[in-house]
Amino acid sequence: MNAPEHVTVHAATGRLSLTWNGGHTQWIDNATLREHCPCSTCRRLAHAGHAARVEPHVAIVDMQPMGYGVQIGFSDGHAQGIYPWEYLAAIT
Numbered sequence: 001m002n003a004p005e006h007v008t009v010h011a012a013t014g015r016l017s018l019t020w021n022g023g024h025t026q027w028i029d030n031a032t033l034r035e036h037c038p039c040s041t042c043r044r045l046a047h048a049g050h051a052a053r054v055e056p057h058v059a060i061v062d063m064q065p066m067g068y069g070v071q072i073g074f075s076d077g078h079a080q081g082i083y084p085w086e087y088l089a090a091i092t
């Protein structure tokens, strides 16, 4: 899956926007992103029914392009999650 044309952190509203090829713009709340963290620790916790408690105003403090997706660092100190583009596209 191709990378979006634009990935923008909207700090004031606590959201991420992704503009996909063709112009469709997807919005995802930071807290929703954090809840969907795909790292092995979060997936193991979620599988065990102990999903991380997410602070509702968690912020994005870092983004590192990884080719097939993006690694996102959050203000709660968690930065292990690498979000593939197709995974992000499926978050509603």
Ligand SMILES: [Zn+2]
Residues within 6 Å of the ligand: 037, 038, 039, 040, 041, 042, 043, 078, 080, 081
């Ligand atoms: Zn995680």
